[in-house]
Structures are given as C-alpha cells and as structure tokens.
Amino acid sequence: MIGRMLFEQGRMELRLTLRRGEAVLLTLIVPVSLLLFFGATKLFDIELEFLVPGLLTLSVISSALVALAIATGFERKYMVLKRLGATPLPRWVLFAGKAVATLFLEILQLLIILGAAVLILDYRPSVSWWALTLAVVLGTCAFGGIAFLLSGTLRAEATLAVVNGLFVAFFGLGGVMFAIENLPRPLAAVADILPAAGLSEAFRWATGYSDSVGHGVWVLMFWAVVAPMLAVRLFSWEEK
C-alpha cells in the first residue's frame, strides 16, 4: 500500500512538473543551452571541465529549489496539502513522493548535460559515480529543505519571487560559471556560507576536475541537515 502510494505520488509530481512550461524551461532547457553556448563559444575562457559541474549545480538548484518550492507553494495556496491531510496518505509519503520526483528530474538533467557535453563538446570526465550520487543527494537535501522552508511559511506568490531571486543569486554566487574566489571579497564571504558553492565543489570533485574538496562541502552538509530540520518545524499546511 505504501509502495503504491509513493509510486503514484511521485508519478503525479513528476507529471505536473513536466507539464509546467516554465519549469521545463528552467530545469531542462536553460542549463543545456548555457552549456552549448559557453562550451561552443569559449566566451570568458571558461574551461569545459569547470563549466559542466557548475551547470550540474545550477540544474539541482532549478529542480530541488525553484521548481519544487513553486509547486509546493501553490499546492499549499490551493489547499491541495490540506485536502491530502484528509486522506490516509501519510505526510511523509507526500514529501517522499516530491523527493522521488525531484531525484528523477535531476537524473534526467544530469544525463542531458553530461550526454550533450560528451557527445557534442567532446567532454571526457573521469566520473566517480558514488561521489556524483552523494553530491546530488546532499544538494537535494539542502535545496529541497530550503524549498520547503520557504513554501511552507510564505505565501505562494512570495515563494515564487524569492526562489527566482535565489536562482539568479546562486548563478553568480554558486561557483557555477566563475570561481567564487574571483568574486569581490564581501560577495565571496556571502557565497562561502551558502550551499551552492559547496555543491559545485562536490561536482568538480566527482567529475575529476579537482582531486579534493574544500570546506564548501562542510557548508553544504550543514545546510543539508539544518534546512530540512527547520522546514519540518516551521512548515504549515495552509496559508494564513
């Protein structure tokens, strides 16, 4: 029974996300377009080996933070979460379904990015699959936690605005296309305590661009634990 609920819940979540044009644009089209544009033009002299893991970070942010928070925020606004509270569906299965759908979308993103890079741009990484898996899981916990924290406390419209702002901010402060060390000092200090740069570090390590990970990964782990915990405490099922 739980297995079937989880499967159906995950399938519904994924189907709804893929049906939302703006979610498809942001999660599937934007990252690969950036890859092809900067990979082909070599603009700003960004190395392909640096760019690809950065775009994996952007992909995780687009699905685990932006798409997830917006979907959850509007489900809360339209009282879907409340209605599901009046069914035998356990709350944890509701969230597990969202996690399953998000992971599935991320795998799709990963395959598209890596596939395009390898096939079109002649990218030859030395991938550590377990490290890649770990990075995706940590990133999903951290950004998914932030997504639930926002969508469970703010109005849906505010969540929409905040996560779109964060997407742009992390594009600059997440070590996606530029190393955060090259940022002006105050910005670098901010980037240092946010989870995105650590995720980029982890992806660069998992794809063999760097041999080791820095303290950014500890920052990421901190967010991966604290954000979901805060979300569990503060999430409310209905807008006030």
Added chain:
Amino acid sequence: MPGSIHLDNLTKRYGALTAVDGLSLDVAIGETYALLGPNGAGKTTIVEILEGLRTADSGTVEVLGLNPISDRTRLQRRIGVMLQEGGVYQGAKAREVLALFTAYYPGARKADELLELVGLTEQATTLHRRLSGGEKQRLSLAMALVHSPELVFLDEPTAGMDPVARRATWEIIERLQADGSTILLTTHFMDEAERLADRVGIVNHGKLVAEGSPTELIHARGDVSFVSYPNLPVQELTEQIGIDVREVRTGFYVVTTDAPTPVLVAQVTAWLAGHDAMITELRVGAGGLEEVFLALTEENNR
C-alpha cells in the same frame, strides 16, 4: 445506539475570536445532518475539527468512535471529505486526480466509475484549472466518494452550481443516503437543507441556536406574519398588544411570538381594520426554514 459523530462542549478560538463556543452535537448512523448558519458562524471550523484537519481547544470529539487526531489514519479510511473550495492539483486532469486517490484506499472504486457517478466522463482529460466552478465541485465530491466511505462531510457541496447541476448533485447525495451513508453537510441554501437533511442545526456565533427536523423547526415558531400596505404605524400595535411587531421587508410584517392565540390574531386584524389596511396574506407559524433561520440568526445578532 452508537452515534456516528459525538461532540460535547467543543470550543475553538482563533486569537480573540471564539469560532466555536461550547457546542454539543450528535449525529446518528445513517442520518443526514445539515449545519446552517451565516458566514463566519463556525460551520467550517466544526467540520474541519471532525475531519481531523484542526484541533479543538477543549471538549470531546468522537467520530465513528475514534479521535480524529490520534486515530487519524484509521479514521481517514472511513470518512470522505469535500472541502468548501480548492484541494486539487491545478495542473492535473480530472481522471488523474481520482486515479491518484484510488491509491490511498484499499478497495477503492475505479476512477472511470466515479467520473460517471458525478457526470464528468466527458471532462476526464480536462485539466482541473479549466473546469467550470460546478465541475470542480463535482470532482471534489467524487474525491470524497473514492472509497465508498460510511461517513461523508460535505462543506457547501452545491456552492457555485447552476440549478441543473445542483439537482444532479442532490440526486447523488440522495443515492448515498439510500446506501446508508451518514452525511454531515453545511449549506447556505434552505431548500437544500429541507430536501436533504433529516435534522438541521442552526449555528450562530459558534453556538447551536436551534436543532431539529426541518418540519419541527418550522412549526416550533409561532410568529404571526401578514402582508399589507407598507409603512403602517405598527409601533402603535406593538404598544396595544404588548408584543413586538416589525415591518421586516416592505409591506411584510412579523408579530414575534412563540404562542399565538386566536385573540392575538383578532387583535391584529381589528387594528388593521381600524387603519383601513387590507391584508393580502396572513400566516401563523413560519412559512419555511428560511424564515426560521433569519429570525434565529437576527435575534442573536441584535
């Protein structure tokens, strides 16, 4: 006899506002009970406490012998819930929503069967946000009936429906009644309550101000009402007979009393004769639930 719903001295506050104020209520198995009341009277709060969506501040809450909060999962398998609005994924198709819900319950009905039951077969692949208001309501009703629950909560089930859809919905509810389901519904429509409910509870300011079958409620009031020329100086009549007489609508007068007598009626008509005022209608007792409702909720609001 074991009841379906038992509420004793239920209280719920939202900050300074007391939404439900020491309310007690029992619904028997197989009964249809309608909660009537003006907006903000506390109807939805009562229903949501019974559904386990809100917690009570104090009082006893038993639904099918279970506690809605601590026995949540067991209770949810046996009750069906129709929220007043919303509750459905905006981007999902009607059949998809029902198919998802069938995964929540052992022994659920088929999605197509439910679509047919509520007359949405043609809208099976329509996105929820593209359904009309009445179609959304019917989908919401189907979601409450996925598992053929023994107790169904319907919060304003026909709000926003056209007359044809309302009648069709009433017929679905009557089929549930024939199958022996217990139903608790809230409504603004007196005709709906009169047609569907075995018993009606009128709620105002979080309190139950009257309860009984529609017929009992209508006959319990003994108001004498008459229709005549507008703007008669009824203050004079009030002083003469010592009973409050008011023009509640233009040309429609009510003599507020619980115990009408032949003498009272004679006094009223004699006074009217003295003013050369012709009566086009004279009635003892309430004409319908609406009059009872307005009288009770107005008295409380004054």
